[in-house]
Amino acid sequence: MRLDRRTLLQAAAGVAAALALPRAVGATGGIIESDADAAQLGATPPPVTTRPLPGDTIRVLLLRGRPAVRITAAGGFAVFDGPSGGENPILRAQPGQSRSIDATALAHGSGGAVVEPVGDAPLQLDGRSYRGRLLLFPDGGGMMAVNQLPIELYVLGVLGREVSPKWPAAVLQAHAIVSRSYALGRRKDAAHAFDVSATTADQVYGGVAAESAAGNDAVYQTRGQLLWYGGGVASAFFSSCCGGHTESAGALWGRDIPYLGGVADPYCAGSPHYRWRSYVSEETLRARLSSEVAALGEIAALEPLDVDNSGRARQVAVQGQDGRREIEAKAFRERLGSNVVRSTLLHRMQIANSPEQLQPDPAFDDPSPVAPPPPPQGGPLAMIEGAGWGHGVGLCQWGARGMALRGASATQILAFYFPGTAVVAR
Numbered sequence: 001m002r003l004d005r006r007t008l009l010q011a012a013a014g015v016a017a018a019l020a021l022p023r024a025v026g027a028t029g030g031i032i033e034s035d036a037d038a039a040q041l042g043a044t045p046p047p048v049t050t051r052p053l054p055g056d057t058i059r060v061l062l063l064r065g066r067p068a069v070r071i072t073a074a075g076g077f078a079v080f081d082g083p084s085g086g087e088n089p090i091l092r093a094q095p096g097q098s099r100s101i102d103a104t105a106l107a108h109g110s111g112g113a114v115v116e117p118v119g120d121a122p123l124q125l126d127g128r129s130y131r132g133r134l135l136l137f138p139d140g141g142g143m144m145a146v147n148q149l150p151i152e153l154y155v156l157g158v159l160g161r162e163v164s165p166k167w168p169a170a171v172l173q174a175h176a177i178v179s180r181s182y183a184l185g186r187r188k189d190a191a192h193a194f195d196v197s198a199t200t201a202d203q204v205y206g207g208v209a210a211e212s213a214a215g216n217d218a219v220y221q222t223r224g225q226l227l228w229y230g231g232g233v234a235s236a237f238f239s240s241c242c243g244g245h246t247e248s249a250g251a252l253w254g255r256d257i258p259y260l261g262g263v264a265d266p267y268c269a270g271s272p273h274y275r276w277r278s279y280v281s282e283e284t285l286r287a288r289l290s291s292e293v294a295a296l297g298e299i300a301a302l303e304p305l306d307v308d309n310s311g312r313a314r315q316v317a318v319q320g321q322d323g324r325r326e327i328e329a330k331a332f333r334e335r336l337g338s339n340v341v342r343s344t345l346l347h348r349m350q351i352a353n354s355p356e357q358l359q360p361d362p363a364f365d366d367p368s369p370v371a372p373p374p375p376p377q378g379g380p381l382a383m384i385e386g387a388g389w390g391h392g393v394g395l396c397q398w399g400a401r402g403m404a405l406r407g408a409s410a411t412q413i414l415a416f417y418f419p420g421t422a423v424v425a426r
């Protein structure tokens with residue numbers, strides 16, 4: 001088994017087998033029909049039904065507000081009416097056949113539909129492949145598509161979007177444990193249409209296209225492992241780069257969590273996001289902060305305030321010609337954009353009438369592969385210098401990479417960023 005697992009992981013059926021999912025349910029976890037059954041489609045369709053997916057599952061919001069979606073699958077698929085499926089499909093598609101399902105049809109049904117693939121081939125939704133099944137719900141005037149699949153298969157589609165498959169195996173393994181734990185911690189009851197979204201609002205999920213041999217291997221090596229604290233799954237937050245000190249949950253969200261108190265991190269200094277500098281015109285600044293700064297006149301200065309133990313500002317003071325106002329640093333970052341204000345670990349902010357009058361700190365010259373908007377040609381403009389990218393709570397992805405390059409294991413990485421937790425296998 002061990003010798004050929006990499007080969008197995010290349011194929012959908014292999015993923016299920018390698019992850020020890022019951023083969024009878026298959027990698028897609030949907031209805032199971034033999035090839036012979038599939039070949040009979042259109043003649044006398046065999047009875048099919050939805051079946052429970054194996055183990056822990058997760059529901060991932062893929063898209064919403066769409067008037068219609070297009071679905072296909074190499075093995076064909078079946079659509080069942082009702083939010084929890086049923087015995088008899090209302091629509092069946094031949095292998096490779098593409099069918100459009102529109103919101104109007106969905107709204108006339110019983111509040112949703114379940115799309116099950118036939119066999120192991122994944123479903124394609126608007127050209128993107130997903131393992132497991134799709135749940136479709138009316139959503140306002142449009143529709144919402146949710147991917148329901150076993151947690152292990154979900155983590156395969158997260159790893160390739162959250163960390164590079166070229167990073168050391170220990171990082172991929174640590175992240176697999178974090179992503180699995182995070183997702184299980186976000187599961188909701190049946191009154192909710194989905195558990196997590198496929199974006200940075202939770203963790204980025206790319207379906208089959210995000211899978212890689214290295215990522216799949218990390219999921220296999222850590223299958224079933226969770227970050228554990230006090231008899232339950234830990235809140236496994238993570239962000240790209242902490243800039244030298246992770247943030248505490250208490251400071252960011254006002255809720256103290258024992259293992260998320262913040263740690264000094266010497267390992268992410270190699271990150272291109274460790275130090276950054278960005279520019280924004282004074283006009284844009286005023287437009288983005290409009291409601292708060294409307295009465296302040298032209299903005300003359302910005303200052304990070306109320307700095308917490310990790311070095312992050314809780315407030316930003318905006319000094320205008322006609323007054324002064326303090327804005328929550330989180331809101332300041334959201335309004336200006338997270339690629340302009342990459343973190344609230346703010347070093348220096350300056351306003352000048354021209355780019356030549358700014359005094360950049362050479363220590364913040366580090367180039368980033370994600371270029372911020374270039375400095376405006378004229379002025380007045382603001383220059384913002386800071387450290388790290390993201391909220392900074394929990395695992396620092398770049399720091400984990402730094403630790404792994406120094407020889408740390410996945411368990412050591414997790415013990416560093418989540419002190420007091422343990423990795424347990426279920």
Ligand SMILES: [Zn+2]
Pocket residue numbers: 241242243244245246265267268396398399
């Ligand atoms: Zn870090």
